[in-house]
Amino acid sequence: QVQLVESGGGLVQPGGSLRLSCAASVSIFSIYAMGWYRQAPGKQRELVARIRSSGSTNYADSVKGRFTISRDNAKNTVYLQMNNLKPEDTAVYYCHAERDGFSYWGQGTQVTVSS
16 A cells, blocks of 8 residues: 655645655655646546656656756655746646555645746
8 A cells, every 4th residue: 555645735826836755654765656647627637747666757848947856855745846836737647656566645735826
């Protein structure tokens, strides 16, 4: 079992920044990949960014150049640094982990971008 706890969401003005954190209950060395997904009202959940145990990353086209995913192995934590936020980034952001063929989700954290 892997438990994921997100934090760092909130309300921010357009152009602002937020950093989301996802703390895992196990060593992230044992996790094949971790990522951030988001779901806006009335829309499907979509991948935002993903980082593998190798360190390789991939991003949704809509966030490339603005968001950065990173990991701190010592803290078993993955981060999503979000810069130049836009109203269309408003959504619930979920942390996700893949380990041994199983998929795990956090409870989600709300990000609202509004003036």
